[in-house]
Amino acid sequence: MRELELLAPARDANIGIAAIDCGADAVYIAGPQFGARQAAGNEVEDIRRLCDYAHKFGARIFVTLNTILYDSELEAAYRQMLAVQEAGADAVIVQDLAIVRMAALGIGDFRSEFRLPLHASTQCAIRTPQQAAFLEGLGFSRLILERELSLEQIRAIREAVSCELEFFVHGALCVCYSGQCYLSEKIAGRSANRGACIQACRSLYDLTDANGKVIVKNKALLSLKDYNLRNRIEELAEAGITSFKIEGRLKNESYVRNVVRDYSLAIEEVISRKSGEYHRGSFGKVTGGFTPDTRKTFNRGYTELFIDGKRGQWACLDAAKSMGEEIGTVTAAGKDGIIVRLSDRNIILNNGDGFSFVGKDGSVCGFRGDVCEGNRIRCKQVPSIFQGARLFRNMNAAFEKEIERNKCTRVIDVDIDLEFIKAEGQWTMHANAQSADGRTAVMEVAAGDQDAVNHARMEEIFRGQFNKTTGHYVFRVAKLNSENGLPFMAAGAINAVRRDLAAMLDQKDCIKRDLLLRKIENVPAIRTTQKEISYKSNVSNRLSEDVYRSAGAENMEEAYELSHRLGAELMRTKYCIRYELGMCPVHQNAKNSGPLFLLNNGQRFALHFDCKHCEMTLTEA
Secondary structure, eight states: OEEEEEEEEOSSHHHHHHHHHTTOSEEEEEOSSOOSOGGGOOOHHHHHHHHHHHGGGTOEEEEEEOSOOOGGGHHHHHHHHHHHHHHTOOEEEEOOTHHHHHHHHOBTTBOOOOOSOEEEOGGGOOOSHHHHHHHHHHTOSEEEOOTTOOHHHHHHHHHHOOSEEEEEEEEOOOSSOTTOOOHHHHHHSOOGGGTOOOOGGGSOEEEEETTOOEEEEEEOTTOBOEEEOGGGHHHHHHHTOOEEEEOOTTSOHHHHHHHHHHHHHHHHHHHHHTTTTEEESSOOEEESOOOOOGGGSSOSOEEOTTTTSOOOOOBOOSOSSOOOEEEEEEEEEETTEEEEEESOTTOOOOTTOEEEEEOTTSOEEEEEOSEEETTEEEOSOOTTOOTTOEEEEEEOHHHHHHHHHSOOEEEEEEEEEEEEEEETTEEEEEEEEEETTSOEEEEEEEOOSOBOSSHHHHHHHHHHHHSSEETTEEEEEEEEEOTTOOBOOOHHHHHHHHHHHHHHHHTSOOOOOOOOOOOOOSOOOOOOSOSBOOGGGOOOSHHHHHHHHHTTOOBOTTOSOOTTSTTOEEEEESOOHHHHTTOOTTTSOOOOOOOEEEEETTEEEEEEEETTTTEEEEEEO
16 A cells, blocks of 8 residues: 655644644654744754654654755754754755765764655755656655646656655745745845745736836736645545645644644545555544634635646735635725625624735735624724725634634554453453554553452443543453453552553554655765756755766856846746736737836846746846
């Protein structure tokens, strides 16, 4: 059977633990430095705490070390690799190929003591079979593929490599191919490849022609909707994806709980339909909790992007923020509040709900509903609201309370076989416990010399006291051999045996599923198809350069960061503004508009349309 893994984001250890409770098979989290989200760093001891919890269920922890590195940072990065390894991490996610060299050979006075597998980050821009094969040849045990791929392209990569493949299925979408966006660096000197992206793609722009005529004014022309492939899990699994990744290392706990629970149920549905083909990547079952609904947490609207190899309306032009679920249209607004014509009679508004709408000037406005009664919202006066405005709810107060109040619990089933033997007047109880992942705990307990007077009642007591939850174990008596009678034992003594069995199981590591855990022993003599390495390979240190040279790259002159030079391609994307606006001369038979430009705060960028590859690029104008 093939494994299916649900991979969840964690801003911190507590959110990671919440994700595991809700059904995540693995969690990715940043260490103290070098993560692609500067605002989401964690101390090594917090990673250790998360690893200890995850490993109770055979779940894995992957640490992100996926920025590019400078020569002066290499030793610190290697020390961090060793530190998270010692803390219990199961793999490291990387972009910079210097880490491949360090994983094999160490650095400086540090000899190679690193044993964990490496996962190639989506920042490596893996979107062709050739790039995938190159990275697998370097020793990566998993490749995190580009988001803009179709199922057909994923299948082609699957045929080209034997390592694990990971794919994003939910959350925010970068408009540019991952790892090759230099717009933030150009505008503010803050590199996305250094974890400091200013999210320029979420800004508002004017679109103009060559004469300066404004075609579209003040719209989020580069901002995409959020990814949602919940209904495509089975197709992705059939295409060769092992790990289904949720974006969101800056998201809050309620978001992670909601999305993880929803996708965990989706994977369970696939496994149930395809009985015998797939299994989960960790152990335990989720009990209790809330009913998930991804419409009710942060989203910019949803898209399946290019998964079918077809174009669609991918952008959220009006707002780059979370608008939430549309609830209706404003029919009246005044000092006393707002009246809404609800789009669905089942919509219930709650006191404290958050609302949003797009003002007449194109800006996104929000307000809190103090008292909600039917279709009437009493709130502080909202000057920019107007009759006819489409109203959205971006914070459902009742749903957030439900997530907080009814948290999921994760448990592992344990079967107990009980046998009772009497010899020389003394009873002995043999208890053999086996957890769902195959761990065992065996005890022999002196049970005294008293025979149970009421055999049926004593058996009921044994079953009742053993069939309980202790810690994260749910015990169940599978067999009870009482052919020779039963001893009398107090309930407290039976409970003590159950607790001791739980403690014995805790002393043994939960058995992990077999995955491809390739340790890099050396740097293979793999050949690259790229002879000339440009700045898009994000080479910023001598070790990364050495890896490329060893692979056969011949021209490294433009390998270092040259994205500041005039005319450099700052962004390449499958998304196309012309198509989004109905202006595509190829697919929509529109008249060629000529050169187009984006304007923002006095800065001007030129759009270029590579119709042969159906891609759009952006440069400084």
